[in-house]
Amino acid sequence: MRYDAITLFPDMFDALSAHGVTGRAHQMGLWRLKCWNPRDFTHDVHRTVDDRPYGGGPGMVMMAGPLEKAVRAAQQDRGDDAPVVLLSPTGQGFNQGLAQEWAAGSGAILVCGRYEGVDQRFIKRCVTHEVSLGDFVLSGGELPAMVMMDSVVRLLPGALNDAESARQDSFNAALTGLLDSPHYTRPEIYENEAVPAELLSGHHARIARWRRDQSLALTLGRRPDLLERAREQGLLSKHDEAFLAGLSQTER
Numbered sequence: 001m002r003y004d005a006i007t008l009f010p011d012m013f014d015a016l017s018a019h020g021v022t023g024r025a026h027q028m029g030l031w032r033l034k035c036w037n038p039r040d041f042t043h044d045v046h047r048t049v050d051d052r053p054y055g056g057g058p059g060m061v062m063m064a065g066p067l068e069k070a071v072r073a074a075q076q077d078r079g080d081d082a083p084v085v086l087l088s089p090t091g092q093g094f095n096q097g098l099a100q101e102w103a104a105g106s107g108a109i110l111v112c113g114r115y116e117g118v119d120q121r122f123i124k125r126c127v128t129h130e131v132s133l134g135d136f137v138l139s140g141g142e143l144p145a146m147v148m149m150d151s152v153v154r155l156l157p158g159a160l161n162d163a164e165s166a167r168q169d170s171f172n173a174a175l176t177g178l179l180d181s182p183h184y185t186r187p188e189i190y191e192n193e194a195v196p197a198e199l200l201s202g203h204h205a206r207i208a209r210w211r212r213d214q215s216l217a218l219t220l221g222r223r224p225d226l227l228e229r230a231r232e233q234g235l236l237s238k239h240d241e242a243f244l245a246g247l248s249q250t251e252r
């Protein structure tokens with residue numbers, strides 16, 4: 001898998017290739033990243049990439065020219081017709097389902113804007129997808145681009161070690177449709193609080209049931225929307241429904 005990033009701050013992306021799961025996957029050759037700086041595609045002495053907005057208003061806008069030249073260079077270098085993704089709060093909301101779809105592809109060219117945004121004519125000419133990482137305003141598209149790649153790369157076959165993969169299979173919220181249950185490790189008692197007895201029981205079925213019940217209760221409390229979706233997708237068993245029914249009993 002190959003990603004290309006169009007960015008004024010290529011050094012930021014070292015974070016992804018140097019550390020943790022994504023770093024190891026990079027070392028293993030499961031993915032690679034090439035950065036293209038729009039500043040390298042300017043011709044004036046100041047290497048200008050932004051200018052004042054037509055119509056007035058605060059801030060600056062990224063010029064279409066240097067952005068398009070950088071994208072064209074990435075496209076020529078790749079030699080394919082990879083999607084060109086603009087990270088933007090007005091884009092399609094990103095989620096685990098989309099991460100899985102991108103993981104099945106062969107990568108993308110990610111355009112990371114700065115300042116107030118990018119010239120609309122560049123978007124019209126070059127961008128195939130607009131993706132948002134959430135309803136908040138960031139100072140640039142680099143962090144959302146890295147978040148998107150992190151979520152995609154860890155899904156590539158071989159990216160996770162055995163322990164991580166097993167966890168993904170049995171407990172991943174995206175697979176169960178529920179929030180994850182709480183985790184505990186040593187010591188058995190910390191500041192006068194013990195680990196839940198179920199986790200110390202050594203009975204696999206009892207532990208699995210406890211974790212499932214915790215997931216159900218947590219999801220009902222914090223993300224009832226996810227619980228409803230899990231129900232619609234047929235991901236809740238009779239036992240699950242009985243437990244949830246019992247929960248609403250105790251509330252009355």
Ligand code: 4HQ
Pocket residue numbers: 087088089112113114115116117118131132133134135136137138139140141144
């Ligand atoms: N941006 N999800 C880049 C975001 C954002 C988001 C604001 C994108 C600034 C220049 N991108 N512009 N949220 O806040 O993707």
